[in-house]
Amino acid sequence: MKKSSLIITILLALAIAALYVLHFTGIGTGKPVADKDDMQGSETLSGSIVYIRIDSLLNAYDFFLELQADLAAKARIVKEDLNKKGRAFENDVTNFQDKVQKGLITRAQAETQQAQLAARQQELEQYAQQKQVELAEENQVMLNRVLDALKTFLAEYRLLKNYDLILTTDGTSNTVIEAVSSMDITKDVVEGLNREYSKSGK
Numbered sequence: 257m258k259k260s261s262l263i264i265t266i267l268l269a270l271a272i273a274a275l276y277v278l279h280f281t282g283i284g285t286g287k288p289v290a291d292k293d294d295m296q297g298s299e300t301l302s303g304s305i306v307y308i309r310i311d312s313l314l315n316a317y318d319f320f321l322e323l324q325a326d327l328a329a330k331a332r333i334v335k336e337d338l339n340k341k342g343r344a345f346e347n348d349v350t351n352f353q354d355k356v357q358k359g360l361i362t363r364a365q366a367e368t369q370q371a372q373l374a375a376r377q378q379e380l381e382q383y384a385q386q387k388q389v390e391l392a393e394e395n396q397v398m399l400n401r402v403l404d405a406l407k408t409f410l411a412e413y414r415l416l417k418n419y420d421l422i423l424t425t426d427g428t429s430n431t432v433i434e435a436v437s438s439m440d441i442t443k444d445v446v447e448g449l450n451r452e453y454s455k456s457g458k
Contacts, residue, residue: 307423
């Protein structure tokens with residue numbers, strides 16, 4: 257999965273979580289939003305709507321970066337292994353063709369070796385597909401772990417700061433189109449997440 261897909265999935269999950277909280281707790285109903293001028297002059301917007309730049313958060317979140325690095329390392333190992341097996345197979349195919357052209361093996365031997373090579377090619381393709389599925393599954397687990405950590409932290413953070421709603425934006429699929437900079441809590445959330453991750457002993 258590409259990073260942009262990961263970010264979009266996180267955005268959707270956070271938006272659904274926020275709507276769920278609002279629906280079942282009744283928070284944010286019947287309460288006027290602070291005036292724009294008031295928001296610009298306040299560092300902490302108690303009882304208001306704020307937002308996180310999710311792309312910036314992920315680029316600075318140690319937990320996500322370490323998981324991403326681990327997955328990238330596994331992907332490199334798989335790629336190297338597939339390349340090695342692929343080169344060995346190509347060499348065997350070339351040697352087989354050379355023997356056939358030079359008449360060094362009988363027709364029966366050629367048919368047997370050709371069948372063996374075809375079986376090996378199928379095995380290689382199945383192996384590559386299996387590794388692709390395994391990496392995709394690990395990527396999904398990584399996403400779930402990051403989402404779980406983020407949602408757990410934000411649930412406590414929102415109550416602590418008395419925010420009604422926390423939105424997200426990644427610069428392309430904007431939930432937030434326009435807002436004053438004081439509503440951007442990305443830096444504070446990243447610092448809090450990294451403190452929690454550091455305390456957990458990684």
